[in-house]
Amino acid sequence: MNIQPYLIPAHPIQFEEEIKKSTFITYLAHTPTVDQAKQFVDKIKSIHSDARHNCWGFVAGRPEDSMKWGFSDDGEPSGTAGKPILAQLSGSGVGEITAVVTRYYGGIRLGTGGLVKAYGGGVQQALKQLQTIEKKITTQLRVELDYGFMPIAQSLIAQYGAFEVNAEYGVDVVLIIEIEVREVESFTQNMINKSGARAIITPFTGK
Template sequence: MNNQPYLIPQQATSFEEEIKKSVFITHLAHTPTIEAAKAFVDEVKRKHAGARHNCWGFVAGRPENSMMWGFSDDGEPSGTAGKPILAQLSGSGVGEIAAVVTRYSGGIKLGTGGLVKAYGGGVQQALKQLQTIEKKITTNLIVELDYGFVPILQSMLGQFGAQEVQANYGAGVELMIEIEVNQVVPFREAVINKSAAKAIVRSLDNN
């Protein structure tokens, strides 16, 4: 499993252009799942029900996870719309993203090369104006410790970008924290060193 952070859309965006009297409107949105991507496609199709084509592509998970990709030419000649849309998305390095390109036809044929350029180009332009944020991959850990070690641990949370999720106070303290997956090993080592191995760090999976 790849635990490195990746970029996702911060908010939806759109780009519109006219090519040989056809109007192409590219819609981009954050879609964290395949279901969300399909729901976004359906939403755009309802909004632009009068359009001749609503072609689409999506990358519903990590940018490189092709198991979470999908596309459709929606009536355009095979390979002229969905694939160019998906090619732009998958090459962008942005994950959890869907694109729907709405075409209102102006009656002039663009040819297969023109269609590929129009659909792929619209997504390329929309991606240029897309604002993204970094999605960090996190996990929860349980830390069992003495009361005296709590202030030290809380200062360590800041160093490792971790957050306290909940705390249970009894004979000792049990804290649940959320931390980036790629910080787990150095965090665990630091806790063991600082506490002289008195604090215990465990994942929720191996209780």
């Protein structure tokens, strides 16, 4: 499992241009899963059901996870639309993103080179406008400790950018916290050291 954060789209983007009387409209959206990517493609296809082509590509996970990539030329000559779209997305370093490029044909043929440039270029221009946010890979921990160690726990939770999901106050305090996976080992070691090994920290399985 890769625990490093990665970039995802913050907002949808739309970019439109005319090339030799054909109108190309590029849409970018945040799509965390393959199913959501396909739903977004279907949504754009329904909006532009009168268009000659709705070509698309998606990276529906981590940017480097090619198992979650997909593309379609949607009737354009093979390799002239879907692949250039995907090439721009996969080269952007942004994950969980889908691009759909709608083409309204203007009567002038662009040729294979022109199509590659038009589809890839539209996505390239849209990506320049894209704002991204960092997606952190997190997990949940169960922290059981004496009441006296709460100030230490709260200080460390803040220090590691974690947050409290739940707290139960019984004989001891039981905290459920969400924390970045890459910080778990350091947080656990710090908590054990500062509590004199009296804090019990285990992965939280939701049970």
